[in-house]
Amino acid sequence: MVDHYGQPWFTKSMKKSDFEKQKNASLSHQLIKAGRLINKRGLAAAQKSFHLPELKQSHLDLFPYIDFAGTGISEIAKRKGVSKQSVSKLVKEMVHMKILFLKVDPEDNRSKRVFFKTSGSFAIQKGLKDLMSFDCLLKAHFGEKSYTSVLKKVSDIVDIFQAENQN
Amino acid sequence: MVDHYGQPWFTKSMKKSDFEKQKNASLSHQLIKAGRLINKRGLAAAQKSFHLPELKQSHLDLFPYIDFAGTGISEIAKRKGVSKQSVSKLVKEMVHMKILFLKVDPEDNRSKRVFFKTSGSFAIQKGLKDLMSFDCLLKAHFGEKSYTSVLKKVSDIVDIFQAENQN
DNA sequence: ATAGTGATCAACCATGGTTTACTAAAAACA
DNA sequence: TGTTTTTAGTAAACCATGGTTGATCACTAT
Numbered sequence: 001m002v003d004h005y006g007q008p009w010f011t012k013s014m015k016k017s018d019f020e021k022q023k024n025a026s027l028s029h030q031l032i033k034a035g036r037l038i039n040k041r042g043l044a045a046a047q048k049s050f051h052l053p054e055l056k057q058s059h060l061d062l063f064p065y066i067d068f069a070g071t072g073i074s075e076i077a078k079r080k081g082v083s084k085q086s087v088s089k090l091v092k093e094m095v096h097m098k099i100l101f102l103k104v105d106p107e108d109n110r111s112k113r114v115f116f117k118t119s120g121s122f123a124i125q126k127g128l129k130d131l132m133s134f135d136c137l138l139k140a141h142f143g144e145k146s147y148t149s150v151l152k153k154v155s156d157i158v159d160i161f162q163a164e165n166q167n
Numbered sequence: 168m169v170d171h172y173g174q175p176w177f178t179k180s181m182k183k184s185d186f187e188k189q190k191n192a193s194l195s196h197q198l199i200k201a202g203r204l205i206n207k208r209g210l211a212a213a214q215k216s217f218h219l220p221e222l223k224q225s226h227l228d229l230f231p232y233i234d235f236a237g238t239g240i241s242e243i244a245k246r247k248g249v250s251k252q253s254v255s256k257l258v259k260e261m262v263h264m265k266i267l268f269l270k271v272d273p274e275d276n277r278s279k280r281v282f283f284k285t286s287g288s289f290a291i292q293k294g295l296k297d298l299m300s301f302d303c304l305l306k307a308h309f310g311e312k313s314y315t316s317v318l319k320k321v322s323d324i325v326d327i328f329q330a331e332n333q334n
Numbered sequence: 335a336t337a338g339t340g341a342t343c344a345a346c347c348a349t350g351g352t353t354t355a356c357t358a359a360a361a362a363c364a
Numbered sequence: 365t366g367t368t369t370t371t372a373g374t375a376a377a378c379c380a381t382g383g384t385t386g387a388t389c390a391c392t393a394t
Contacts, residue, residue, distance in 0.1 A: 090382090161208065
């Protein structure tokens with residue numbers, strides 16, 4: 001029995017020597033751990049590749065909510081479940097870092113659509129390579145077939161959760 | 168090509184219609200996502216089970232650094248890489264919530280060892296059941312054999328990272 | 335006209351850290 | 365031995381972060 005945070009739970013009868021055995025016994029726990037480590041690595045890689053020491057997790061957290069086709073600030077805020085004011089600040093910083101750019105919506109002059117900046121001085125291609133490198137490493141370790149199988153299973157887990165969170 | 172944060176990277180030539188296909192293509196990305204979802208669920212379960220709405224992530228984050236045999240505050244701080252003052256505050260709160268208790272080290276009267284409270288009004292057994300439930304769910308979904316295989320692979324991934332982070 | 339919406343600014347707040355200063359006990363050492 | 369230095373823990377002040385609310389402005393929709 002292991003909790004979700006890295007340390008085995010225990011009962012009074014549980015001996016200390018059971019620790020190591022149980023350490024890796026929980027998939028939930030290992031998934032949390034893997035996620036954190038990858039996240040940490042991803043942030044470090046992004047900072048290094050883009051030469052943007054100011055890039056923070058909070059900025060990266062915005063990525064999933066920005067569409068290829070451009071997204072309004074209010075829309076991003078709604079999707080993320082936070083106020084548009086806080087999104088506005090983060091976006092401003094990312095525009096400054098040349099990760100994003102803004103363009104007034106011709107359909108609605110109030111709305112500024114947010115876009116990824118894919119050219120210019122912000123060399124997204126180089127950063128991309130680094131960000132991808134861990135997946136390559138995993139593929140090399142597991143082999144293409146095994147990689148795909150684990151991916152499928154982890155994806156199922158994500159689906160289970162997302163279904164569960166619908167309520 | 169997918170980034171680590173949920174949104175596909177793209178190049179100018181990449182069409183919008185490629186999005187869905189790539190959405191689940193990165194194991195790194197899925198692991199991050201799974202980790203976050205499990206984490207969220209674990210916190211919610213812990214709060215509910217223990218009737219401790221004040222329980223925060225920061226408290227749970229301390230768990231991995233507390234030994235069964237008791238651990239000193241300074242040791243926890245060193246392991247976690249933060250100041251002992253901040254650990255001290257968190258531990259105090261957790262003692263108040265009856266999750267932990269303190270005992271002066273008979274070997275060293277300066278040192279207070281931190282222990283998990285496994286009996287008394289803090290019904291760890293009930294909480295444990297809830298915290299474990301997702302692993303049961305996963306086992307039911309995958310079957311024991313498949314669960315073990317995925318666990319092994321995710322554990323390997325964790326090991327790869329931890330080895331990498333040694334430097 | 336008037337109500338609603340998109341964006342932004344400023345003021346404020348909770349969180350989880352830090353540094354600085356302190357007490358008390360242990361360890362090192364002359 | 366007695367003194368000095370290190371270590372464990374705490375408390376208080378402070379700080380960066382990432383949020384919030386409230387106000388305002390410009391534009392859109394009714």
